[in-house]
Amino acid sequence: MPALTFKSSKLLRAQDSFTSFAFVLPALVIFSIFYVYPFFDIFNLSLHEWNGISFKRTFVGFDNFSELGVDKIWWKSVWNAMYITIMALTLQNALAFALALACDREIRMKNFYRVVFFLPPVLSEIVVGLIWRWILNAEMQAGEHIGLLNHWLVQSGLPHLVHEWLSDPETALTCIAVVHCWKGFGWGFIMLLAGLQTIDRQLYEAAKVDGANTLSTFWHVTLPMMVPVILVVVILTVLGSMQAFVLILSMVGQGLVYHTEVPVTRILASMQGVNRFGYACAQGVCFAGILICISIFFKMISDRAKQV
Amino acid sequence: MEKDNYRTRNFLKYSFIHIVLASVAMTCLFPLFWMLRSSLMTQSTIYTDKNLIPSEIIFENFATAWVQGNFGIYFMNSVIYTVSVVVLIVIIASLAAFAFSRLEFPGKNIIFYMFVLALMIPLPGSFVPLVVLMNKIGLADTRIGYILCMTNVGLSMSILMLKTFFDKMPSDLEDAARIDGCGKLGIWWNVALPLARPAIAVIVIFNSLNVWNEYILAQLLLSNKSLMPLQRGLMVFQGSNINNDPVLMAGLTIAVIPIILIYLAMQKHIIKGLASGAVVG
Numbered sequence: 001m002p003a004l005t006f007k008s009s010k011l012l013r014a015q016d017s018f019t020s021f022a023f024v025l026p027a028l029v030i031f032s033i034f035y036v037y038p039f040f041d042i043f044n045l046s047l048h049e050w051n052g053i054s055f056k057r058t059f060v061g062f063d064n065f066s067e068l069g070v071d072k073i074w075w076k077s078v079w080n081a082m083y084i085t086i087m088a089l090t091l092q093n094a095l096a097f098a099l100a101l102a103c104d105r106e107i108r109m110k111n112f113y114r115v116v117f118f119l120p121p122v123l124s125e126i127v128v129g130l131i132w133r134w135i136l137n138a139e140m141q142a143g144e145h146i147g148l149l150n151h152w153l154v155q156s157g158l159p160h161l162v163h164e165w166l167s168d169p170e171t172a173l174t175c176i177a178v179v180h181c182w183k184g185f186g187w188g189f190i191m192l193l194a195g196l197q198t199i200d201r202q203l204y205e206a207a208k209v210d211g212a213n214t215l216s217t218f219w220h221v222t223l224p225m226m227v228p229v230i231l232v233v234v235i236l237t238v239l240g241s242m243q244a245f246v247l248i249l250s251m252v253g254q255g256l257v258y259h260t261e262v263p264v265t266r267i268l269a270s271m272q273g274v275n276r277f278g279y280a281c282a283q284g285v286c287f288a289g290i291l292i293c294i295s296i297f298f299k300m301i302s303d304r305a306k307q308v
Numbered sequence: 309m310e311k312d313n314y315r316t317r318n319f320l321k322y323s324f325i326h327i328v329l330a331s332v333a334m335t336c337l338f339p340l341f342w343m344l345r346s347s348l349m350t351q352s353t354i355y356t357d358k359n360l361i362p363s364e365i366i367f368e369n370f371a372t373a374w375v376q377g378n379f380g381i382y383f384m385n386s387v388i389y390t391v392s393v394v395v396l397i398v399i400i401a402s403l404a405a406f407a408f409s410r411l412e413f414p415g416k417n418i419i420f421y422m423f424v425l426a427l428m429i430p431l432p433g434s435f436v437p438l439v440v441l442m443n444k445i446g447l448a449d450t451r452i453g454y455i456l457c458m459t460n461v462g463l464s465m466s467i468l469m470l471k472t473f474f475d476k477m478p479s480d481l482e483d484a485a486r487i488d489g490c491g492k493l494g495i496w497w498n499v500a501l502p503l504a505r506p507a508i509a510v511i512v513i514f515n516s517l518n519v520w521n522e523y524i525l526a527q528l529l530l531s532n533k534s535l536m537p538l539q540r541g542l543m544v545f546q547g548s549n550i551n552n553d554p555v556l557m558a559g560l561t562i563a564v565i566p567i568i569l570i571y572l573a574m575q576k577h578i579i580k581g582l583a584s585g586a587v588v589g
Contacts, residue, residue, distance in 0.1 A: 017414060019492060023407030024419060026400045027463060034438065034460035035426055041437035052440065099332060102325045109326075115575050116333040119340070122571045122578070124521030126539045127560055130546060131339045134346065134553065141355040148342060151358050182335070187582070194583030243432050246523045250543065267433045277436060284433015291430040 046281035052271070057278075064282035074283065077261040078290065084177045084262070085241040092181035093237060096188030097230075101222075103189075104196040114193070117186035125183070129250025132179045136251075138164040166252050169259035176251055176260060180244055188233050195229030196222070231302045238294055263287040340564065347557035354554050369558035379559045381534055382541030386563075388451070389537050390519045393458045397466050397515050398508055400459065405470035406496045410482070420471070423464045439528045454529050458522060462515040473507040474500060510581040513574050520567060538563040 046064055050057040068074055099117065103110055120128065137147030145151040150162045165175050199222065207217045245264035252260050261269075263283065270280035346354055348365045357363060374380040407413070408420045438457065439448065447453030477500070485499050501508070526540040536544065542559055571578065 017412065020407055020411035020413040023411060023492070023496070024404040024413075024416075027404035027423075027467060028419060030400065030456060030460050031423065031426070031463060033441075034457055035434075035464075036422075038434045038437035038441060039431060041441070042431065042434055045437055045440070095332075099329065102329055107322070107325065109329075113329050113333055114579060115572070116336050118575070118579060119336055119568070119571070122517055122567055123564060124523065124539050124567075126521075126523050126542050127564055128339075130542060130556065130560055131343045134557070135339060135342060144356055144358075146355055148358070155358075186336070190579055190582050239430060243430065249523075250546075253547070264432050267436065271436055271439075277440065280436045281433060284431065284436060287432050288430055291432070295430070 042281045042284055045278050046285045048278040050277045051275040052277040053275070060278070064279050065286065067279070068282055068286055073258050073261065074263070074266055074286075076258060077263050077266045078287075080173055080260065081242045081244075081262040083173060084180055084244060085238055087174075087177035088181055088184060088237050088241040089234065091178070092185045093188050093233060095181070096185045096233075097192050099185075099189050100192035100196055101218075103193055114190070117189050119186065120183045121187040123183070125244070125246035126250045128179065128183050129247045132175075132182075133166065133251050136165040136175060138162075138167065172252055172260050176248055179251065180241065180247055183247070184237070184240070188237065191233050192226070192229060195226055199225045227305050228302075231298070231305065235295065235298045235302075238298065239291060242291060242294070263290075343557050343560050343564070347554055347561045349554050351552060351554055369554045370562070372552075373555045373558040373562060377545055377555055377559055378533060378541060379538070379545075379562050382536055382538045383562060385451075385535060386520055386537040386539075389455060389458065390516050392455050393462065393519045394512055394515050396455065396459045397462045398511060401463055401466035401511070402470055402501060402504065402508070403496065405467045405474055406500050408467070408471045409474035410479075410495075410500075411492065423467050426464045427468065435524060435528055438525075442529055448529055449532050449535065451535060454526065454535070457525050457529065458519050461522075461525075462511075462518060466511045466515065469511060470504060470507055473504055477503055509574075509577050513570070513577055514581065516570065517567065 047059060047061060048057045049060045049064070099113075103113060135148045138150060139146045145154060145162070147165075149165065153159065153161045163171060166172050203221050203225070204217060207221050212220065242262075243264060245262050245268075248260055248262060248265055264287075267280045267283045267287070270276045270283060345360070345362060347369050348367065349357065349362050349369075350364070350366060353362060353364055374383075404423075408416060442448040442453050442457070447456070481499050481503070482495050485495050490498060520537075521539060522537070523539040523543070526537050527543070530536050530540060533541075533544070538559075542556075542563060545556060545559055
């Protein structure tokens with residue numbers, strides 16, 4: 001009976017598909033509840049005025065966004081994040097690249113350096129922030145500086161440099177940015193070193209035979225070969241640094257009025273501080289838009305770099 | 309003469325490189341040393357004694373932190389969260405990645421690209437609706453709620469990594485297992501999982517570090533002290549009125565030691581995993 005076998009094979013196939021689908025079901029359920037639903041809900045909430053508790057949510061259209069457009073503190077926080085990002089792009093990545101170049105050769109203790117440089121990136125931002133807060137502490141106790149940095153400055157005869165590092169608005173953000181670089185450079189170092197080591201050594205030999213010196217070898221061989229890896233590092237640095245905020249919470253808390261705020265701490269403040277959940281979501285959507293624009297910008301640059 | 313000159317120059321060059329590398333290595337290690345040192349002092353000597361090795365070393369701060377500072381509870385919570393999240397991620401992600409790579413069902417590609425897309429779209433404020441949701445379904449301030457949220461955080465990346473691994477795996481062994489009468493689940497458990505050990509090692513390490521170091525969801529979801537993990541506990545202790553710096557430093561040391569041990573034991577995997585990502589990306 002051919003008809004019957006046909007039917008049962010169809011049934012079998014449906015059953016097979018179903019059991020295969022069961023393999024992705026747990027992942028799909030968790031992903032839908034904890035990622036997809038909040039993903040759409042953030043857009044929905046951003047159009048409402050809501051205090052997070054009451055049953056009443058008022059639909060306000062794009063009011064939150066137009067309020068955000070003229071919110072000076074918000075744009076100040078965006079600028080602060082950009083400041084940290086620019087510091088990370090220059091200071092952190094230049095240091096990472098220089099160290100990677102130094103390690104890209106037969107050198108003793110290479111593995112030791114590699115392990116030590118990657119130590120700060122595996123620590124949590126809370127731990128890093130609290131340790132540096134302790135070192136940068138500017139309080140005095142019985143005429144002595146508590147913090148190590150100020151103590152050292154006095155000891156080395158530079159008392160005029162003693163400073164309230166984390167409570168002075170002028171220096172707080174820079175201190176945070178420097179600690180952020182301290183925590184992050186080892187990660188860029190590992191990525192860049194891995195890239196350097198994929199470059200064929202014969203290229204260097206050929207450059208040497210052609211009479212190129214160290215600088216022109218770097219400029220004409222190393223740098224062009226490194227463009228793809230450098231772009232990956234740059235994009236990840238930008239996305240990571242723009243969204244860095246736990247370090248700020250652990251180093252200065254949310255106390256310093258607006259001078260060390262970044263967008264994510266503003267979102268937290270809208271949510272926990274003044275209970276404006278809709279406004280917090282609008283901030284989240286706006287910041288996501290900014291990040292996506294930055295990503296697209298770098299994607300265009302990298303496409304252009306690949307053509308050349 | 310010329311050779312000597314070359315040698316001296318080479319020696320100077322390498323000495324310079326080593327001095328630079330060693331001083332950067334020092335700045336990486338010193339803050340950790342300072343943390344450990346400060347945790348071994350009393351509340352009075354910590355402010356006055358600035359020697360590298362303090363004149364008086366005590367270990368009481370660790371006991372104080374562990375018991376009075378609640379760091380014992382926080383530590384156990386961190387262990388519970390890290391272990392359960394990592395186990396869940398390995399099982400759920402490997403099941404899904406195996407299906408995406410080897411099995412057929414309608415909608416497979418769409419579902420897979422959804423996970424990939426989630427990795428590419430940054431959504432910094434997504435914790436706001438997540439907290440609203442957790443409150444609504446009663447999972448806020450529960451262990452299971454935090455575990456599920458953290459499982460979701462690591463899921464997409466782990467699925468992607470495992471799928472790339474399964475795609476490259478030869479299918480001979482699976483065919484042999486199928487001939488021997490293994491079902492899909494049997495192949496996943498007996499063939500795919502053991503072969504994927506290197507990829508699973510990377511997933512275990514990165515997700516452990518990630519969960520152990522996580523702060524913001526713990527801050528938003530957990531307000532009961534007995535449920536808090538270490539990072540949250542550190543901030544609670546820091547923000548409390550008890551201004552006891554040596555005990556805080558002991559707490560930090562407690563939070564750091566497991567990470568450093570795991571890191572030192574696994575550094576080859578960690579660095580290799582990261583480096584391969586750099587070259588592929």
